[in-house]
Amino acid sequence: MADITHTAPTEDRQARRINWGAVSDHAVLIAGALFMMAPLVMLIQMSTIPDAEIMQTGPSLEIGNQFWPNVKKALLGAMSFSGEDTGLSMFRSSMILGLGFAVGKIVISMLAAYAIVYFRLRFATFAFWLIFTTLLLPLEVRIVPSYEVTQKLGLLNTYGGLIIPLIASATATFFFRQFFLSVPDELVEAARIDGAGPVKFFIDILVPLSQTMIAAIFIIMFVFGWNQYLWPTMITTDESKYTLVQGIKQITQSLEGTHIPEFGRSNLLAVLAVLPPVAVVIFFQRWFVKGLTESDK
């Protein structure tokens, strides 16, 4: 009896006690989330206010009514005199770059990885090193000669010249090789006994089996392709083929000058430039995280 009367208040006190550890955890996370989110919110807030006002006051907590007019301007208005680099046309070019790069890279690297992993090939080791040395040097360090080669091949201002040189690295090939190596050997053996040749095995078994991997790589490659900046800036001078990310340069330059800077439109173009890759990353989060964290092994 005595025990019970003594323990009751103790339990009570514990229940009422605030878990300061959890509170501080949340505080840190909320601060982090704010740090990451604030710029995006700011860009959008600014776009709801008339440009002339923003030029004076900058971002605030006020919500104006200029959002939709600015969206329209961003999508349809051109950045330059030629009038060919509207938000929509840049969006289209970015899509072509992102999708073309992701698809091209996946197809080419899957085929190569398949050849390396599943065939007895005399020069396999040599091919392997030839391909995997490319992991060592990012495009940025060989940018000038790459430009010259592309120019010599007459590929300036073409989507081919934009996309193909970006594919010249083995990241995805390496990833698919790792994945194929992790597929149990018995599967190809069972398939061979079941009468499947190399082409049939690839199409009937390996590709369907790789679905998750393909999705993961696709997301990472799409984001990578879409976000390219230096290479498009060098290769594409034709304004009708400008991408959104490349257009950021024009956008920032337009904010300088004597006239009223068009913050509303610029900010929305910047938002448009991050929208598709961000959407892909958020909606396919699980695959994306899997692809990202497993690609290093």
Added chain:
Amino acid sequence: MKRAGFDSRWLPVFLLMPQLAIILVFFYWPAWQALQSSFYLEDPFGFGSTFVGFENYLRLFRSSEYLRTAGFTVVFTVLVTFFALSIALLLAVKADKVLHGARTYRTLLMWVYAVAPPVAGFITLIVFNQRWGPLTEFFALFGWDFRVRLDYTDTAIAMVIASVWKQIPVNFIFFLSGLQSIPRAVREAALIDNRSASARFWTVTFPLLAPTGFFLLIINTTYALFDTFGLIDTILRNNPGDNPITLVYKVYVDGFRGQDIGGSSAQSVVLMVLVLALTIFQFRMVDRRIHYT
């Protein structure tokens, strides 16, 4: 190689062809050209070039401008890597701990992964706007007249902040997945062995995360060296002037604007060697990593 691979002779060659062709044309050829032209001095008007041996390299290491850029690149890389890693680690540890809203936090903390570096640069210009930029105003509270693109140090700080912001998500994702892969039994064993949460973190969790940390160290270094190009270019609005720039930016500026092909190529080769060294270091670490786990 699979133990029972296919024996076909031409099919694998055919499968490898596209990848090999692209690599030869757009990787080996340019890399070779960079190496080659780093030994030549090219006439700016394109009228031939003369072999100068290591002159381009010597010129680089004699140039105070190049050394200043190299110095800034080192400082920049160290700062970005340090802050991006430590902030991400803190957030990951907290996100791994909370019971409520973990998914929401994760999403809010990782979306910036998909933001293109130039957009990060664009945002930097707005938050550091001279007249009303929120961060300019924040620094003004401490009596600091923050002037991006006008003051060397201020510009450098802005670049570091933006680069860290952009890089936190990758580190966060890796740290979180590293934390989640620590077996429950190990955590429970630590819980029994040690009362103090912070001691548990530093003696058990942190060492177990070390392999992830090593890997991220390389990733972040490469990021700071190369992937920040778009961010820096946007902040500088294509016009570096007296502002700080990184080595990759200088390759581009000298090669494209300055038409100093030889010097730019020599710089490329120096960077190649640097990346090569980093990669070898990374492979070593990956080797060691196997022993950790």
Added chain:
Amino acid sequence: MAKLTLSQVGKTYAAGSQAAVSGVDIDIADGEFIVLVGPSGCGKSTLLRMVAGLETVTEGEIRIGDRLVNHVDPADRDIAMVFQNYALYPHMTVRGNMAYGLKNRGESRQAINDRVEQAARMLELTPYLDRKPRALSGGQRQRVAMGRAIVREPAAFLFDEPLSNLDAKLRVTMRGEIRKLQRRLGTTSLYVTHDQLEAMTLADRLVVLNGGKVEQIGAPLEVYNNPASTFVAAFIGSPAMNLLDAQVEGGTLMVEGHRLAQVARDAGPVTVGLRPEDLVLSTSGLPLRIDYVEELGAQRIIHGFIGDQPAAVADGSPDAPLSDIVHVTAARADIHLFDTTTGKRMDLPAETQIAEATA
């Protein structure tokens, strides 16, 4: 259905390296169930995979029926294989898994469907036909792997440790099912396992492999009763046969200075093999210093030392009290003698005959 002939089959991976398999001769009759058994690395899987066509044959000939298949593609060998990890196609349904091989052979849809349904009925898989493998239990997956083999109606089944991924209880059940199924279908089967119990219970004949060579071929009981070498003796039977260093002195077999039996052999060292279950406790015989006792319920295993050589005894009367030292003997017929240097069996009756002939 067909017989299976291996003659002088060998496998060397790289020139100059040691052979993984060498000089294997096995004649398998139509409908026979042969189990290849041996410790890991003995070459049993390699041998099976050579029959399947998944490894090249570097020496000798493999015939399925009368056809030499050394260079025939796996799909054209008319065999079916059940893998240790089942190797089911994870993205296909049970039906798809079973039908895939038939589809590739260009069978009609009707024929494929009939055969799949029939196999599914036989294996009680009908309710699961449209499920993916990951929705099945281990035992069910195992049966799907069997089904995939059955629908092909092959000349021979090849089993590569098909039960080792199952838990102990299920393994016993599936063992029975495989045996029944094979009897019913009458298909020649080659089965690889490292589990001697599995080998004993399944096989018409056992092939014991060691270091890539055949140690002994024979019916399970024959191998058990007359192991051809110390290797086979130690490998087949559980608990393992006691192998003791012994001496023949003047026609008497002596272990650690104690008399065990009379043998007609020249004086010298021999290895004597005594199965724990053949040893009986008695008042005289070899003294066994007891180390520890394992109680198994129906019997107990007494572990101890004869001299300083370890030995075990299976004692069928677990309730009797034990002193620290017990004495054990064995019937004359239960004593196996092996050559100390080669480890080969010295057949007692034959030995006697030879002894008589030379005398």
